[in-house]
Amino acid sequence: MAEFKPADSLYEWFDQRLGIDKFVKVMMTEYWIPKNINFLWAMGVLLTVMFTILIVSGIFLLMYYKPDINMAFDSVNYTIMQEVGYGWLFRHIHAVGASVVFLIIYIHMFTGIYYGSYKKGRELIWISGMLLFVLFSAEGFSGYMLPWGQMSYWAAYVITEIFGGIPVIGGDLVVWIRGNFYVSDSTLTRFFMLHVLLIPLAILGAIVVHFYALRFPHVNNEEGEFFDFDKEADKYLAGDKKGSKVVPFWPVFLSKDFFVLGFFLLFFFYLVFFHYDFAMDPVNFDKADGLKTPAHIYPEWYFLWSYEVLRGFFFEIAGISGKSLGLMAFAFANAIFMILPWLDRSPMVKPANQRPYFKYWFWFLIADLIVLTVYGKLPPTGANAWVGFASSMTFLVLFIALPFITKAEAKKIGGK
């Protein structure tokens, strides 16, 4: 056993046993963040806070929610909303939080794409981040089923039905996932388990990996500049705080983050108290009915773009049915972001607007995603269907073209 001197204070007693000093240094006061960043670099901390808010509000909902098809709807809409003290508040926080967390995820993600924070050593940050996006999507989808309203039911129906498109095993797979031939009690209860236990555990694990993946390649900065973090850290520690390009995570970086967080929380609770209705679809206040499809089914806003890619292909091309094409495009859309670090063939790490060709690609992508999102909500009839098809095709073409565009960019900047 190691030698222990009698401790002079309670703090020292703990420090001897847990190495608090060293831990705080490694995690906080000597974890270095570049100085040349803006408010967009605060999104990671915002997401951590949002995830905590979702867990806390979820715990309170969990005490009254009943994962049974006969009780679920009333346990949410009567018990939690009307009987439980402040139950409505926790529900609104949870529903608005689920929506806003995706808003911040998208900002976080497109900040990464804009500044090229996914390449040259930062690939694993990107991949673990995209894994988190997938997990959050699964968490959002499974949670949406729980109130057991009409949208809950039909979203569950349509999304589980997607697996039926997988060749050979599709039909059996759908029945296996649902635990029945249709979305039923077994489906609700198992997705409840996924929502409150398995997926949150996976998210926690992925967050740890995501944070750890940052340690060695370090946080990117506004100019995409690469520098020696150890040298800059030494400069800072030696007292040259002005000349150093880095600041410690705590207290310097986080204090600015908290400022951004303050604004964000004002915005968030403004939504929770005054505009919660955008996250509470009126159709979902009708109880689930497996024999009555709502006239128009659409997902929450954050899934609209990929939903539009799914249904953008409404006719047969070269003997492949519209359904299969839509499924393939949907799978492509959800997987392609993962390999972005390898699709971008240009060695340049710069904000998009300083990159000769990438800037067009980036803004085209943003415009296309907005069109997809807008049309994903509209009924797919007449001209809407064709806009959906064109914007879905544009999405595919943008990603197929990216390696060529960035290769050309690499050539252009190499020749300079």
Place this chain on the structure above:
Amino acid sequence: MENESRRGFIGKAFGAVAAVGGVASLLAMKKTWDPLPSVMSAGFTTVDVSALEANKLEIAVWRGKPVFILKYTEDMKPTDGRSVKVGDHYYSVMIGLCTHLGCIPAYRADQKDFKCACHGGEFTSAGINKFGPPPRPLDLPPFKIDGNTLVLGEEGPEYKAMMAKAGVV
């Protein structure tokens, strides 16, 4: 060296035990998610079709799925391999879920066709896809004709003949 080979042996032995245990638990987990026997053996639905009104859609429920039963009017021609004759009348008997993504199409009596509100798919009165994303006609449920009643879930000779015609054995 001797130690290393002994440790190697222990490692391999543990690996073998863990692999068997892992595969067995995966199997158990897969089985836990399977539909329960009570679900699998869920009963049959019997519908008396003689009293139905022509050109008015009747929706029966079989295994949680809506089954469309449509009695033809005199001027509606039966579709070979899809229309079912019970007594003197022809009927469409099919699962009322759009073959695109499983929404329930609505029957338009005036146009004598089905329209799916979700993604705009359209089907004829016999359930054949004629517009939009549905990749195939509406599925046919297994049925048996018993006098004036249809038994859904049981495979009668008429159903088998229709399946054989469609190339499904």
